[in-house]
Amino acid sequence: xxxxxxxxxxxxxxxxxxxxxxxxxxxxxxxxxxxxxxxxxxxxxxxxxxxxxxxxxxxxxxxxxxxxxxxxxxxxxxxxxxxxxxxx
Numbered sequence: 001x002x003x004x005x006x007x008x009x010x011x012x013x014x015x016x017x018x019x020x021x022x023x024x025x026x027x028x029x030x031x032x033x034x035x036x037x038x039x040x041x042x043x044x045x046x047x048x049x050x051x052x053x054x055x056x057x058x059x060x061x062x063x064x065x066x067x068x069x070x071x072x073x074x075x076x077x078x079x080x081x082x083x084x085x086x087x088x
Contacts, residue, residue: 025042028045029042
């Protein structure tokens with residue numbers, strides 16, 4: 001399988017997000033709080049991340065659609081100027 005730049009970027013973003021989440025959890029767990037406070041904080045963090053994760057596919061889809069449209073617009077604007085002229 002050929003890796004493209006977008007695949008590499010996607011993997012990097014996933015790794016970054018996982019690292020950030022792991023760091024946040026490690027910080028919360030090692031913080032000097034009671035067990036109840038820590039559990040409440042972890043629960044809140046998990047709920048926020050869950051909401052963000054549910055929105056992510058839609059946001060990515062919208063971003064891809066915008067990029068695809070921008071590419072089409074650029075091609076449409078550029079192609080007529082760069083197309084070879086034929087004479088008959």
